[in-house]
Amino acid sequence: RASSLALPVTRGPGAARDEPYRLYNLDVFEYEVTPDRAHQPLYGAVPLVLSHQPGASAGLLWLNSAETYVDVEAWSEGDAAARGKRTHWFSESGLADMFLFSAAALGPAEIMAQFARLVGTQFMPPLFALGYHQCRWNYKDDADVREVDGKFDEHDMPYDVLWLDIEHTVGKRYMTWDRHLFPDPEGLQRDLASRGRKMVTIIDPHLKADSDYPVYTEAKARGLLVKQSNGASDFEGHCWPGGSSWIDYLNPAARDYWASRFLTSNYVGSTEHLYTWNDMNEPSVFNGPEITMQKDLVHHGGVEHRDVHNLYGFLMTEATAVGHALARPGRRHFILSRAFFAGSQRFAAVWTGDNTAKWEHLAAATPMLLQLSVGGIHFCGADVGGFFGNPDAELLVRWYQSAAYTPFFRGHAHIDTKRREPWLFGEPSTTRIRNALRSRYLILPYLYTLFRDAHVKGMPILRPLWMEFPADEATFANDDQFMLGPSLLVKAVSKPGVSSMPVYLPAADETGGVWYPFRGGAAARTGLFQSLWKRLQGSAPAGIAVKGGQSVNVDCPIDSGVPVFQRGGTIVPTRERARRASASMARDPFTLHVALSPVGRAAGELYLDDGDTDKHAQGEFSLFSLSHDAGLLRVSLAAGQRPPAHEMSLERFSSHRRRISPAKSTLPS
Numbered sequence: 001r002a003s004s005l006a007l008p009v010t011r012g013p014g015a016a017r018d019e020p021y022r023l024y025n026l027d028v029f030e031y032e033v034t035p036d037r038a039h040q041p042l043y044g045a046v047p048l049v050l051s052h053q054p055g056a057s058a059g060l061l062w063l064n065s066a067e068t069y070v071d072v073e074a075w076s077e078g079d080a081a082a083r084g085k086r087t088h089w090f091s092e093s094g095l096a097d098m099f100l101f102s103a104a105a106l107g108p109a110e111i112m113a114q115f116a117r118l119v120g121t122q123f124m125p126p127l128f129a130l131g132y133h134q135c136r137w138n139y140k141d142d143a144d145v146r147e148v149d150g151k152f153d154e155h156d157m158p159y160d161v162l163w164l165d166i167e168h169t170v171g172k173r174y175m176t177w178d179r180h181l182f183p184d185p186e187g188l189q190r191d192l193a194s195r196g197r198k199m200v201t202i203i204d205p206h207l208k209a210d211s212d213y214p215v216y217t218e219a220k221a222r223g224l225l226v227k228q229s230n231g232a233s234d235f236e237g238h239c240w241p242g243g244s245s246w247i248d249y250l251n252p253a254a255r256d257y258w259a260s261r262f263l264t265s266n267y268v269g270s271t272e273h274l275y276t277w278n279d280m281n282e283p284s285v286f287n288g289p290e291i292t293m294q295k296d297l298v299h300h301g302g303v304e305h306r307d308v309h310n311l312y313g314f315l316m317t318e319a320t321a322v323g324h325a326l327a328r329p330g331r332r333h334f335i336l337s338r339a340f341f342a343g344s345q346r347f348a349a350v351w352t353g354d355n356t357a358k359w360e361h362l363a364a365a366t367p368m369l370l371q372l373s374v375g376g377i378h379f380c381g382a383d384v385g386g387f388f389g390n391p392d393a394e395l396l397v398r399w400y401q402s403a404a405y406t407p408f409f410r411g412h413a414h415i416d417t418k419r420r421e422p423w424l425f426g427e428p429s430t431t432r433i434r435n436a437l438r439s440r441y442l443i444l445p446y447l448y449t450l451f452r453d454a455h456v457k458g459m460p461i462l463r464p465l466w467m468e469f470p471a472d473e474a475t476f477a478n479d480d481q482f483m484l485g486p487s488l489l490v491k492a493v494s495k496p497g498v499s500s501m502p503v504y505l506p507a508a509d510e511t512g513g514v515w516y517p518f519r520g521g522a523a524a525r526t527g528l529f530q531s532l533w534k535r536l537q538g539s540a541p542a543g544i545a546v547k548g549g550q551s552v553n554v555d556c557p558i559d560s561g562v563p564v565f566q567r568g569g570t571i572v573p574t575r576e577r578a579r580r581a582s583a584s585m586a587r588d589p590f591t592l593h594v595a596l597s598p599v600g601r602a603a604g605e606l607y608l609d610d611g612d613t614d615k616h617a618q619g620e621f622s623l624f625s626l627s628h629d630a631g632l633l634r635v636s637l638a639a640g641q642r643p644p645a646h647e648m649s650l651e652r653f654s655s656h657r658r659r660i661s662p663a664k665s666t667l668p669s
Helices: 105-117 142-154 185-194 216-221 252-260 305-327 359-374 393-403 430-441 444-457 532-538
Strands: 021-023 048-053 054-064 069-079 084-091 096-101 132-134 161-164 198-202 207-208 235-238 243-244 273-276 333-337 350-352 409-411 481-484 487-489 500-505 514-517 551-554 564-567 570-574 591-596 601-609 622-629 632-637 650-656 664-666
Touching: 048 084, 048 105, 054 084, 054 105, 054 252, 054 273, 096 105, 105 444, 132 430, 142 161, 142 185, 185 198, 216 243, 216 252, 252 305, 273 305, 359 393, 359 481, 393 430, 430 444, 444 481, 444 570, 444 601, 487 500, 514 591, 564 570, 564 591, 570 622, 591 601, 591 632
Parallel strands: 132 161, 132 409, 161 198, 198 273, 273 333, 333 350, 570 601, 591 650, 632 664
Antiparallel strands: 021 069, 048 054, 054 096, 069 084, 207 243, 235 243, 481 487, 487 564, 500 551, 514 564, 570 591, 601 622, 622 632
8 A cells, every 4th residue: 555554534524535445456657646546456365463552562454355445433442541542454255264362571573573484584685685676677688688787887887687678579479589679688687696786587477378488388278267257268367468377386297397498498698697576467367357457367276366366466575485496496585576475574575566766655665664564564665756657857866765765676667767876966976876785785784683583573674663662652643764683773864855854753761762863974974864973973972873763853954865764773774885786785894873872881793704605504604792881892603603704804993972981892702
């Protein structure tokens, strides 16, 4: 949904509209975020509802993949001392299969852990996937790709992945290359890889019904396509290639077949440097009802499509992940999916679909990503700049500045839009976007550590404020800010012409806790929160910290970026040397940003592995405990763990403190 994180009531007193929420995966063209349309179903569904009040949290998973409706109404009992909201669930077909989650003292974090134990945790991505992704429908040929890649280096802008949309194929036949446009795709991928970069190609579930297209003809011959309502003849509808049929991923044999197509012997032109984008997998059928499949189509085992509609994209990404494992044994996959269901985080990242270059869509991105995150879809993001339309320079810069702190970071645009690579708006926009990109690469060590927590514990990477501050009732309705892990608070600038804005800093404990403006590197401090930093570090050196439990007005002119605060009592590891891609940072030293609590303590973690293989699952990783107490900084490796494969070093540490004497640091030899 493109609406608020908290669910407004849909029936009874105070209902904004007399219409329940609908869970039904659909391809919605140019979706709207206005109040009268923001509740509409979009590309994916996680039938999970969470509730929270101080001292108690609960959740319900309605495990049903058919079309589902949910009503929300206010509830009270007796003298209204007991009040809240209640929900009414109803699905078109299937079982009423419900799972209840409950937690008291441990709060929302325990609910997330219980949910993750049931449906699975976030897949551990390769490190490059956390970098910046550059996409467009479409980079037109080999020369275009090479020019874009070269311009990133020319303008000293980091990026990790270049994407190709549907036009790179032969007539939109997926897993093919138009050799007139891309005569040597293997060579192109290896050339990008020589600079530490990767490529992603789009692969949709609809197969052009063409007797000369082997992916289709073999699937048809094996009986692996979705059937008409008679259960005998193959279903044919329309999508990008014209007349098409759809793989029946409910069939285990079809999933095995699909996985086999990713072998380089079958996907000719692919290499170990190529990854996958599964789009249009709601599934989208241009001539179908609501642009999707008829409900009476038949899947493997005689199952009607109505029973499994919301599961289609999930099963596709599962098969694609198996295909990556076949093509690259022992290495991690990366897949982006538009459709999703509960548990999709085991296989794919997700983005918010076909947004628009409007300030309203930038504002809607935060609550949409929070919805995905609390639903377990942790590797999520919104297309920078908006897919449809043409952003002006201010909107594009502000989008880069906020998206740099979201789990998935990709720029993308429609084929009919003007080109908008990060350097095309000229100065000062080029410098502003370069700084935003660098701010992303700076926090990669912290972000990668958060992904490990999501993979092992099920904790969201991007979190609503109430998840970290469950006793602070002022956070409950706040969905225009987010926590990036436990340490960083971020607020997007989502209106034009803004140079200052209010930011709510939650109360970390009964004393309110403390917060500090965050930015790595001395040079950046002349930008972000410039006047605040001068005031805090200059005229009032003992008052660096800002007390929590209050809103503060923060200077955020466009040259400064978006407001980012570090929570007192935390340590954030960064790498601060400007590089062309994440692979170039592997041996760079670390900087530790130490934000002391009111009693002079701080703690954090740093996770390291090889960033590419599955060896972390066999224990080949290093998890460092970071702590600061009594003026002493400690970096320690847990007992029995392996040290990093190569020497690591600490370049500097930055200590934010209140009346604390200069700290000493000790490092393991």
